[in-house]
Amino acid sequence: MPGTTEQIALLAEEGLRAISSAKTESDLLDAKGRYFGKKGAISEFLKGVASLALEERKRVGAAANEARTNLEAAFARRLEEIREKERRAREGFDRVDVTLPGRAPAIGHRHPISRTLTEIIAIFQRLGFSVRGGPEIEKDYYNFEALNIPKDHPARDMQDTFYIDWPGGDLVLRTHTSPIQIRTMETMSPPVRVIAPGAVYRCDSDVTHSPMFHQVEGFAVDRSITMADLKGLLTEFCRMMFGEGKPLRFRPSFFPFTEPSAEVDIRCVNCGGSGCRVCKDSGWLEILGCGMIDPAVYGFVGYDPEEYTGFAFGMGVERIAMLRHGISDIRLFFENDLRFLSQF
Amino acid sequence: MKVPCSWLREFVDTRLSPREIQDALTMAGVEVSSCRYLGEGMEDVVVARILDMGPHPSAEKLSLCRVTDGRGEYRIVCGARNMAAGDVVALARVGAKLPNGVQIGKAKIRGQVSEGMLCSEQELGMAEESPGILILPPETEVGTPLAPAIGMADWLLTVEITPNRGDCLSVQGVAREVAAITGEKVVLPEAAIAGTGLPIGEIASVMVTDTDLCPRYSARVITDVTIAPSPLPIQRRLALCGVRPINNIVDLTNYLLLELGQPMHAFDLDRLALHRIDVRKSGIARRFTTLDGTAREILPGMLLIWDGEGPVAVAGVMGGENTEVLPTTRRVLFESAHFSPASIRVTGRRLGLSTESSYRFERGVDPSGTMYAVDRAIHLLAGWSGFTIATGSFDIGGDREYRRVVPFRPARAERVIGRKYSDRECAEVLARLGFSVAEGAEGKWKVTVPAHRFDIEREIDLVEELARLSGYDTIPTTYPESGAPEFSPDDRFVAEVERASEFLRMGGFSQAINFSFVSGKEWEKHASLLGFQPSDAIMLANPISEDTTMMRPHLLMGLLHNVEGGIRRFQDDLWIFEAGKAFGKSLVEGHFEEPRLAFVMYGRRMAGNWSGGSAPVDFYDAKGVAESILLLLGCEPFHFMPAVSRPFLDPGKSSEIGKDGAVIGWVGAVRRELLSALEIPGAAYYGEIRIQAALSFPRTPQFRAIPRYPPATRDFACIFPVSVPVGDVLAMVRELTPEIRDTEVFDVFTGEKIGAGRKSVAFRVRIQAEDRTLTDADVHSIHTKIVNLLENRFGGKIRTS
Numbered sequence A: 001m002p003g004t005t006e007q008i009a010l011l012a013e014e015g016l017r018a019i020s021s022a023k024t025e026s027d028l029l030d031a032k033g034r035y036f037g038k039k040g041a042i043s044e045f046l047k048g049v050a051s052l053a054l055e056e057r058k059r060v061g062a063a064a065n066e067a068r069t070n071l072e073a074a075f076a077r078r079l080e081e082i083r084e085k086e087r088r089a090r091e092g093f094d095r096v097d098v099t100l101p102g103r104a105p106a107i108g109h110r111h112p113i114s115r116t117l118t119e120i121i122a123i124f125q126r127l128g129f130s131v132r133g134g135p136e137i138e139k140d141y142y143n144f145e146a147l148n149i150p151k152d153h154p155a156r157d158m159q160d161t162f163y164i165d166w167p168g169g170d171l172v173l174r175t176h177t178s179p180i181q182i183r184t185m186e187t188m189s190p191p192v193r194v195i196a197p198g199a200v201y202r203c204d205s206d207v208t209h210s211p212m213f214h215q216v217e218g219f220a221v222d223r224s225i226t227m228a229d230l231k232g233l234l235t236e237f238c239r240m241m242f243g244e245g246k247p248l249r250f251r252p253s254f255f256p257f258t259e260p261s262a263e264v265d266i267r268c269v270n271c272g273g274s275g276c277r278v279c280k281d282s283g284w285l286e287i288l289g290c291g292m293i294d295p296a297v298y299g300f301v302g303y304d305p306e307e308y309t310g311f312a313f314g315m316g317v318e319r320i321a322m323l324r325h326g327i328s329d330i331r332l333f334f335e336n337d338l339r340f341l342s343q344f
Numbered sequence B: 001m002k003v004p005c006s007w008l009r010e011f012v013d014t015r016l017s018p019r020e021i022q023d024a025l026t027m028a029g030v031e032v033s034s035c036r037y038l039g040e041g042m043e044d045v046v047v048a049r050i051l052d053m054g055p056h057p058s059a060e061k062l063s064l065c066r067v068t069d070g071r072g073e074y075r076i077v078c079g080a081r082n083m084a085a086g087d088v089v090a091l092a093r094v095g096a097k098l099p100n101g102v103q104i105g106k107a108k109i110r111g112q113v114s115e116g117m118l119c120s121e122q123e124l125g126m127a128e129e130s131p132g133i134l135i136l137p138p139e140t141e142v143g144t145p146l147a148p149a150i151g152m153a154d155w156l157l158t159v160e161i162t163p164n165r166g167d168c169l170s171v172q173g174v175a176r177e178v179a180a181i182t183g184e185k186v187v188l189p190e191a192a193i194a195g196t197g198l199p200i201g202e203i204a205s206v207m208v209t210d211t212d213l214c215p216r217y218s219a220r221v222i223t224d225v226t227i228a229p230s231p232l233p234i235q236r237r238l239a240l241c242g243v244r245p246i247n248n249i250v251d252l253t254n255y256l257l258l259e260l261g262q263p264m265h266a267f268d269l270d271r272l273a274l275h276r277i278d279v280r281k282s283g284i285a286r287r288f289t290t291l292d293g294t295a296r297e298i299l300p301g302m303l304l305i306w307d308g309e310g311p312v313a314v315a316g317v318m319g320g321e322n323t324e325v326l327p328t329t330r331r332v333l334f335e336s337a338h339f340s341p342a343s344i345r346v347t348g349r350r351l352g353l354s355t356e357s358s359y360r361f362e363r364g365v366d367p368s369g370t371m372y373a374v375d376r377a378i379h380l381l382a383g384w385s386g387f388t389i390a391t392g393s394f395d396i397g398g399d400r401e402y403r404r405v406v407p408f409r410p411a412r413a414e415r416v417i418g419r420k421y422s423d424r425e426c427a428e429v430l431a432r433l434g435f436s437v438a439e440g441a442e443g444k445w446k447v448t449v450p451a452h453r454f455d456i457e458r459e460i461d462l463v464e465e466l467a468r469l470s471g472y473d474t475i476p477t478t479y480p481e482s483g484a485p486e487f488s489p490d491d492r493f494v495a496e497v498e499r500a501s502e503f504l505r506m507g508g509f510s511q512a513i514n515f516s517f518v519s520g521k522e523w524e525k526h527a528s529l530l531g532f533q534p535s536d537a538i539m540l541a542n543p544i545s546e547d548t549t550m551m552r553p554h555l556l557m558g559l560l561h562n563v564e565g566g567i568r569r570f571q572d573d574l575w576i577f578e579a580g581k582a583f584g585k586s587l588v589e590g591h592f593e594e595p596r597l598a599f600v601m602y603g604r605r606m607a608g609n610w611s612g613g614s615a616p617v618d619f620y621d622a623k624g625v626a627e628s629i630l631l632l633l634g635c636e637p638f639h640f641m642p643a644v645s646r647p648f649l650d651p652g653k654s655s656e657i658g659k660d661g662a663v664i665g666w667v668g669a670v671r672r673e674l675l676s677a678l679e680i681p682g683a684a685y686y687g688e689i690r691i692q693a694a695l696s697f698p699r700t701p702q703f704r705a706i707p708r709y710p711p712a713t714r715d716f717a718c719i720f721p722v723s724v725p726v727g728d729v730l731a732m733v734r735e736l737t738p739e740i741r742d743t744e745v746f747d748v749f750t751g752e753k754i755g756a757g758r759k760s761v762a763f764r765v766r767i768q769a770e771d772r773t774l775t776d777a778d779v780h781s782i783h784t785k786i787v788n789l790l791e792n793r794f795g796g797k798i799r800t801s
């Protein structure tokens, strides 16, 4: 019987042969199991030498450890060789082209009006306003009367109105989202801070007018709201919407339901103020109308005008989208041509 | 409204340049949308005389002119025919650039050299079109620059007046604004006259019956007048303001209207029956011909001017043909009045007639200025021609006080505006406006407002005047104190629609926004296919076009038209969605409007993908989209059931979506007949969800213990009659025992192999207990229950192979 260390050397040699002849990863794992795994030949052999003298056991143990270390190293080398070979074999035919499109639905496009509207709403929500909706088919009372636009008043000429064919004739397609002011104030006591987005309608159609378009109306009523607050709020809004460094100007104007009233102009986004076709050479672009809510309006909703003050503002979403995206014909928004929509 | 600067300066000798006037007025709320130098481009055009002219040798429509500008002579080829030798004309010499952009060069026209051009009004930018070249008055000095010679060395302002500022609808009104801004003085133009003729009471009479609608009526009479053209400078001013010159009397009334904003009418006194004027409402409906030659339907209650026999004018709107000034007129009654704005507006609207006069009366004409206007008119006319003024005047309502006293508190201005206004500043600004201020105790003032400021009635009106004239730019920028946060369900609605829209975008849909109004004609044509009752539709009373007559009852047609448009543009895959309202009549409210989310799918399942995405979309794609949206909206539980009342969807390939007994949406293949009508080839799938009905209050998920014991799975392949709804089968399987956790269909097919009228369905069931590992016997027992259910309840046959 050969010496115990020699036997280990023999087992190690067999193991190395098995490793070097392994063709696949599983051959290799198989060889490991047979020779130097937990239940492999070397472990089994060591179990058989438990009866030897201590000195001898130490020697055998050292030889076994050395053999294992060698085998592990050979295993690792061979594993790397096999994997490398497999990789190389695969590359010939099983390789992805990273430039081909992935498998997913092509992403669609949001309508630019919807995008702009969402942005405007988000800004005012951050500034503490909450959203209120209202009907598009509206009573004359809410669309006009309660907003201080009586029948037979020239202010009605400011908005060409669509009337609904209806007995009594007092239904209109709302010409602005301002009726929501009245509807809100009728049901709520101050403080109120509301924005009212939505579709509105006017009998008008050309390059800059569409019979249907979108508006965002905003208003706030409380005990100490001033026109200075209105300036502050809208300045902040314009900064968030159009970016820094775009001066604003507040210009006196007229709306029946606000007094004092103002139009807000922003420095022309196209020419920067030097004058161009977009701003009709004025260097300014009108972007919204606003003012302090007229005391007459409070009369319709039962607020005390001595106790409360408030402001209101309104802007056309199409107008803002046209300025931001450089669109010159409003009708494009409603043609829903994918060649247009896909640009947004 | 157009205002020539030279005219404006007659009223206020302002230090401001035209551009400065534009800015100052605009920033005070009187928007000047354009400020244009009229002589622009005329710098190189001079006054010249035609020395002689003859035919062009080789072009019979052209002539050859020899002209002089006083220094040199020029040969000009001209295409116009309205000139003759000796005429004074406008000559653009070589090198000139005209207002219409034309550059004059030395040219050879049909072999003849032309050293310039004789200009027409159109070429000079003075008119839209002109019949021939401009012929100047013979006395015009030859050789001088053209612009000053024809009054065009002037600036023209275009002023946009808001409806509240009727007082600014005149040169005088705009001048008052300039003065209020700068603190300069407004000049009241000369109006001195002397009546030397017969006493007016002997040749005419005036009365006002309806004084509530006509608080003031002023009139004078002139005699021995000759109707003739008015002076050229007057004609030019009228033309600049867009008014066609007619004769001295008519031009005079128009000139006064533009200058003072005071509408005025001139009657031929000898055509007034009994030389009498009465102002009163019409008692009956009648026909009346206005001076534009149109017969108008006068309704009872409309205010008319009458003579001794019948109506002679529609008060404040338009005069009658029967009494207008004729070339033969010798005696004229000039009147200027004040009429109730609302009455004029109603009359004008009913007659479909808006005139310069009615436009001003609607917005308020100064009742204190009528007599002055008549005097001013006659004073002006005296400079043009000779006549006699009857002694005295009629002035009904002339002794009334038209000024108003309005209370004002400087502290209130501060409260509204958010800026301190000192008493001194308030008083100074109000004084600039011509308001007189009486400062009272405790900061309560009384401000007297002149009659022309119709818009100033309340304290807030004075606050506005103060704020705008001290400049909005002096108002500080502050931020509103935040009030209590407010919860609005609409915040959530907007957020949920936004989420669903983003989901659809990520899923390959593009968003459309279609008009809410549709073509009633088209809907009626396809009424039965669209499931639409014309009597339920909401119609517009005044649609803007044939395509927009009716509020849409649902969103399908808009999206189908979008698909149709896409196909016309050679697009193959059209996945489009829209969030918008549907409208209709309802029993309770009379009418309803309801937010909907709709989508259409046309083309391939995974457009343009190289890897197996080219299969056409089918019902299950559309259903999947609908399901996902509903899950996103937190709509569970909901269920799909065969569609019964959606005729626009194919009954064999569509479904309604139910929740709590209500239909909350529908999805399916669009009816072939509809697609054919729109020339859409192939199939299109459509889904529409009633957003409010689908939005439930979000449930807060409740934790359930994660199963600790291993699951078992069993596959079943079963042949059913084709009518068996697989969804129902699986629902009942899941209800058999609590250990059945879920079911998943992994194969469905029909075909010859299994025979007609039958379908094969394969599904996997996952079985798992919460409290123990299931034994083989447990699983077997559940398996048996399932098989029994499939066979006995649904007539299924388990496939063995």
Ligand SMILES: [Zn+2]
Pocket: A268, A269, A270, A271, A272, A273, A274, A275, A276, A277, A278, A279, A280, A281, A283, A284
């Ligand atoms: Zn510009």
